[in-house]
Amino acid sequence: MLAIDGGEPVTNKPFPTSMLGPAAIGEEEVEAVAAVVRSQRIFRFLDHENSHCTRLERLFQELTGCPHALAVGGGTAALICGLVGLGVGDGDEVIVPGYTYIASASAILICGAVPVISEIDESLTMDPDGIEHLITPRTKALMPVHMRGIPCDMDRLAAVARKHNLLVIEDCAQACGGLYRGQRLGSFGDVGCFSLQQFKVITAGEGGMVVTHRREVFERAAIRHDSAMCFWNPDDTSTGPFPGENFRLNEMEGALGCVQFGRLESILGRTRALYKRIHAAIADCPGIQPHRTNDPEGDCGITVAMLLESGPRAKWFAEALRAEGIPAGSMYNQGIPDRHIFRFWEYVMEKRSSDKHGRPWTSPLHDQSRTYDPNMCPRTLDILGRTVTISLSQTYEDQHADYIIEAIHKVASASSN
Numbered sequence: 426m427l428a429i430d431g432g433e434p435v436t437n438k439p440f441p442t443s444m445l446g447p448a449a450i451g452e453e454e455v456e457a458v459a460a461v462v463r464s465q466r467i468f469r470f471l472d473h474e475n476s477h478c479t480r481l482e483r484l485f486q487e488l489t490g491c492p493h494a495l496a497v498g499g500g501t502a503a504l505i506c507g508l509v510g511l512g513v514g515d516g517d518e519v520i521v522p523g524y525t526y527i528a529s530a531s532a533i534l535i536c537g538a539v540p541v542i543s544e545i546d547e548s549l550t551m552d553p554d555g556i557e558h559l560i561t562p563r564t565k566a567l568m569p570v571h572m573r574g575i576p577c578d579m580d581r582l583a584a585v586a587r588k589h590n591l592l593v594i595e596d597c598a599q600a601c602g603g604l605y606r607g608q609r610l611g612s613f614g615d616v617g618c619f620s621l622q623q624f625k626v627i628t629a630g631e632g633g634m635v636v637t638h639r640r641e642v643f644e645r646a647a648i649r650h651d652s653a654m655c656f657w658n659p660d661d662t663s664t665g666p667f668p669g670e671n672f673r674l675n676e677m678e679g680a681l682g683c684v685q686f687g688r689l690e691s692i693l694g695r696t697r698a699l700y701k702r703i704h705a706a707i708a709d710c711p712g713i714q715p716h717r718t719n720d721p722e723g724d725c726g727i728t729v730a731m732l733l734e735s736g737p738r739a740k741w742f743a744e745a746l747r748a749e750g751i752p753a754g755s756m757y758n759q760g761i762p763d764r765h766i767f768r769f770w771e772y773v774m775e776k777r778s779s780d781k782h783g784r785p786w787t788s789p790l791h792d793q794s795r796t797y798d799p800n801m802c803p804r805t806l807d808i809l810g811r812t813v814t815i816s817l818s819q820t821y822e823d824q825h826a827d828y829i830i831e832a833i834h835k836v837a838s839a840s841s842n
């Protein structure tokens with residue numbers, strides 16, 4: 426009998442944390458941060474060559490094969506700098522999937538552009554077939570988001586971008602270390618943006634990284650990230666000065682990020698092994714459609730997702746798994762305002778802004794007839810409504826994977842009531 430109906434659960438033991446980078450923090454991180462504090466050199470530009478932030482940038486250059494990397498204070502800051510790097514601004518539209526953290530849309534608005542929301546497909550990432558009808562003369566860029574470590578279909582997205590002469594900014598906040606067809610995420614687009622916040626594969630507490638193949642994109646991003654950047658090495662840049670912010674990373678974050686970077690492959694090695702073990706065992710499970718990833722080898726393996734036949738069945742399935750002792754969730758519950766789902770991006774849906782004149786929405790350069798609606802991407806809502814997820818962490822033993830497998834089979838073979 427199912428545990429939800431009063432039977433014995435698959436396991437009574439609580440799972441370890443599903444955190445990734447933070448759960449790997451050990452003495453090395455403590456020492457690295459303490460050494461920075463002891464040194465009293467906590468600002469990155471005191472000694473550029475020996476800076477931990479510079480070291481972290483080099484590690485991301487090596488990881489992605491991009492010749493330019495800029496450490497910034499967060500993933501949102503990385504997106505803002507990346508968009509500014511590409512010259513995105515007033516009057517431009519950027520296509521963003523309806524399933525991503527609200528920060529992706531926020532970054533677009535902060536740059537003076539407006540987000541145009543596209544559908545996702547069963548991979549939970551931007552649907553390459555759902556873009557072309559959204560393209561207008563204002564469309565400047567696509568923002569594919571590798572959600573939950575799942576690589577977007579970069580071949581087909583790049584083809585759409587090429588055909589319509591659009592720029593590509595990859596949001597890799599949740600997919601550090603992921604690949605698509607053997608190539609690192611972040612290196613496909615004109616610019617790639619990472620986050621090092623608490624919930625990410627590796628963490629610096631807060632932090633982000635912009636990577637690009639293009640020198641002028643890097644220069645513009647760097648100028649935006651520091652209000653005085655363009656005056657420090659004026660000979661170093663062909664880009665004229667313009668106003669910047671303070672999006673600098675500090676040395677404590679840089680040092681923490683470097684130690685965590687050293688753990689990236691071992692974290693992903695473990696999550697990918699768990700993911701493959703579970704996927705192989707549930708491939709033929711009746712009544713569920715295991716998640717279709719765009720690249721099973723390159724996927725970070727941090728999410729097991731299953732598509733059920735209906736929303737109510739997904740909700741029940743997640744509850745039944747939880748009763749069996751498995752930390753599962755359904756992705757879209759009407760009652761829970763999840764800011765990863767477009768309909769809960771209130772300031773987009775209602776076109777709100779901090780500006781008393783309502784910019785950028787009210788800019789004469791924007792299409793004033795553009796509207797947003799909580800039901801505008803029905804396919805995205807349908808897919809998310811039918812999806813059940815289980816997050817994976819390197820903290821899980823094989824035994825936890827086996828509990829997950831056993832519980833999925835047990836629940837799938839029972840009919841909902």
Ligand SMILES: Cc1ncc(COP(=O)(O)O)c(C=O)c1O
Binds near residue numbers: 526
């Ligand atoms: C997909 C996505 N984009 C952007 C961000 C923003 O990153 P941060 O919180 O570091 O600003 C996040 C995470 O928070 C995210 O998950």
